[in-house]
Structure formats: C-alpha cells, structure tokens
Amino acid sequence: MSKTARSSILDLLAAGPVIGDGSLIAVLEKRGYVRAGYWTPEAVVTHPDAVKNLLKEYLWAGADVIQTPSFYSHDGRLNLLNEKGKLVDVTAAQINEAACKMAREVADEGNALVCAGFSPGISFQQNIGEEAARREFESQAKTFKEHEADIDFYLGEFFGYVEELEQCVDVMKTLKKPVACSMKIGAMGDYSGVTLEECAVKMANTGADMIGLNCYFDINTSLKSMKRIKKALDAEGLSPYLMCQPVAWMCPEAENNIKGVHALPEAPLGLDARVMTRFEAHAFARSAYEIGVNYIGGCCGCESHHIRAFAQEVNGDFTQFIFQRQIKLQVR
Numbered sequence: 116m117s118k119t120a121r122s123s124i125l126d127l128l129a130a131g132p133v134i135g136d137g138s139l140i141a142v143l144e145k146r147g148y149v150r151a152g153y154w155t156p157e158a159v160v161t162h163p164d165a166v167k168n169l170l171k172e173y174l175w176a177g178a179d180v181i182q183t184p185s186f187y188s189h190d191g192r193l194n195l196l197n198e199k200g201k202l203v204d205v206t207a208a209q210i211n212e213a214a215c216k217m218a219r220e221v222a223d224e225g226n227a228l229v230c231a232g233f234s235p236g237i238s239f240q241q242n243i244g245e246e247a248a249r250r251e252f253e254s255q256a257k258t259f260k261e262h263e264a265d266i267d268f269y270l271g272e273f274f275g276y277v278e279e280l281e282q283c284v285d286v287m288k289t290l291k292k293p294v295a296c297s298m299k300i301g302a303m304g305d306y307s308g309v310t311l312e313e314c315a316v317k318m319a320n321t322g323a324d325m326i327g328l329n330c331y332f333d334i335n336t337s338l339k340s341m342k343r344i345k346k347a348l349d350a351e352g353l354s355p356y357l358m359c360q361p362v363a364w365m366c367p368e369a370e371n372n373i374k375g376v377h378a379l380p381e382a383p384l385g386l387d388a389r390v391m392t393r394f395e396a397h398a399f400a401r402s403a404y405e406i407g408v409n410y411i412g413g414c415c416g417c418e419s420h421h422i423r424a425f426a427q428e429v430n431g432d433f434t435q436f437i438f439q440r441q442i443k444l445q446v447r
C-alpha cells in the first residue's frame with residue numbers, strides 16, 4: 116500500500132513499519148520555548164510558528180504520523196504551574212484546540228496521519244481517586260472530540276503506572292478511533308511493582324490496537340524491553356501492534372534504574388554528549404523492525420535527523436515516498 120494516501124493507521128501498520136515523529140517538549144526547551152522542569156506546551160499558543168516548524172521538520176524527515184503538540188496539556192498540570200507562581204495565560208483546552216489544528220495542517224502537507232496525544236494527569240499520583248483521574252482524561256478527550264475530524268488515532272503515553280494507563284485507554288476508547296498506549300518503563304517494570312511482562316499483557320488486554328514503550332530509556336535498553344514484551348505477549352496469544360519511541364541519549368548505566376535517563380546527574384540539561392548518532396538510529400530502526408516493532412519513533416531528545424534515519428532504514432520506497440511529497444508541494 117502506498118503511504119502517500121491518507122489512510123487508517125491500522126491499514127498502514129498492516130502494510131509495513133510506520134514512522135512516528137520526534138521529541139517535542141525537550142527540543143522546544145532547547146530552543147527557548149519551553150520551561151525546563153515544567154515541560155508544558157503553552158508555546159503552541161504563544162509561539163505557534165516555532166512549534167509548527169518543528170512538526171514540519173519531522174514530516175519532511177519522514178514521519179508518517181504527526182502527534183498533536185499536547186504533552187502535559189491538561190489543567191491539572193497547568194494549575195500546578197500557577198500555584199508555583201509560574202503563571203500560564205492559556206488553558207489546556209486552548210492549547211489542545213490549537214494543537215489539533217496545527218498537527219492537521221502540517222500532516223496534510225505530506226499526507227501524514229495525526230495522532231492526538233494523552234498524557235498522565237496529576238490525580239492518580241496524588242492518590243485523589245479513580246474518579247478524579249478519569250475526569251482529567253475526559254477533559255483532554257472533550258477538546259479532542261470537538262476536533263475529531265483532524266485526528267486519525269489516539270495515543271496515551273508516558274505512563275509509569277499501568278493502572279493509570281488502563282484508565283486512560285478506557286476514556287480513549289469512547290472516542291471511537293484506533294487507540295495506542297505506551298509506558299515509560301524498562302527492565303524494572305512499573306512504579307508499583309508490576310513487571311514489564313505483566314504490564315505488556317495488561318496493556319494488550321485493554322483492547323488497545325497498539326502498545327509499547329516510550330521515553331526514559333535509550334535505544335538498546337528499549338530494544339531489550341521490547342523483546343521481553345513480544346515474548347510475553349506471544350506466550351499469552353496476544354498480538355497487538357507494537358510501538359517503541361526511546362530517548363535520543365545513550366544511557367546504558369540507567370538500564371536497571373526505574374528513573375531511566377533521569378537517574379543520571381547530568382539530566383535533563385547536560386546530556387548532549389550522549390546523543391545517539393545517525394548510524395545508531397539506523398541500527399535501532401533495523402533491530403526494532405526485525406523483532407516485530409511496527410511503529411518506530413522518537414521521544415525526548417530525538418530530532419529530525421534521527422527520524423530521517425529511522426525512515427531511511429525501514430522504508431524501502433523512501434525515495435519515492437519523499438519524491439511524491441515534493442510533487443505535492445511543488446518544491447525543489
């Protein structure tokens with residue numbers, strides 16, 4: 116199937132590997148548009164050109180999917196900033212509305228898909244109760260529902276607790292589009308002691324179409340974890356599509372630390388010397404594909420050249436794919 120026609124994510128996954136986009140918040144922080152430590156995306160409203168240009172970089176590098184720049188965009192997180200005197204003048208709904216429109220505009224330049232991203236709330240970790248946690252996801256879902264014409268599928272990502280992920284998937288499934296979910300965990304399992312294998316089975320049993328890992332761990336640790344996930348799912352006769360979006364920084368000594376890259380003393384702002392090379396990115400994409408990962412993308416620190424390496428490695432028709440994008444835009 117050609118990747119140049121807008122299609123269902125499930126059709127693309129069935130046809131071959133799908134390339135996700137790269138880091139949003141960490142790259143915008145490096146460029147001056149996001150505050151370190153808070154990691155919220157109000158730049159979507161305050162500096163839309165900067166955010167849009169970053170998404171365009173990913174599209175042109177070869178991403179099949181553009182994610183809405185809505186990470187940590189929920190009122191709970193924004194209110195935390197306000198309580199600390201770091202006033203944010205925009206609401207989560209305003210950010211998410213702009214994020215949907217922006218992602219669709221960029222994706223349409225290259226017939227890519229739009230994935231609307233959910234991220235963990237604050238109620239679960241504060242033990243406020245299941246109802247409160249669910250309301251946070253419903254609040255994110257409300258804006259996405261109003262812009263459902265712009266959205267092709269949903270992704271709940273960056274979960275440290277599989278129980279919270281299950282609540283998020285429950286809400287995402289009410290939106291009646293394909294659903295993906297991923298966790299920021301590694302060899303040690305989740306934050307409440309659920310093993311990596313158990314998390315994989317629980318993720319698959321939510322009924323999500325695609326499950327996997329994102330953030331916190333480097334390409335090599337993530338590959339080891341994805342192998343364990345595949346084996347656990349095979350043993351249970353479960354076969355969701357698999358996704359993997361690791362960080363760009365090589366951090367082997369963090370492999371057995373639940374905090375991943377954030378266990379390193381130089382994290383988060385002194386990691387530049389650890390950025391993976393394009394060759395390493397190529398090797399990761401090849402290995403991921405060979406172990407059965409269908410969706411290959413990047414999380415924190417991954418920039419457009421990494422996405423380009425992933426796409427070049429696994430897209431046999433990459434030259435044709437980019438050529439058709441250029442024809443559509445009548446450039447170069």
Ligand SMILES: [Zn+2]
Binds near residue numbers: 329331362415
């Ligand atoms: Zn990340």
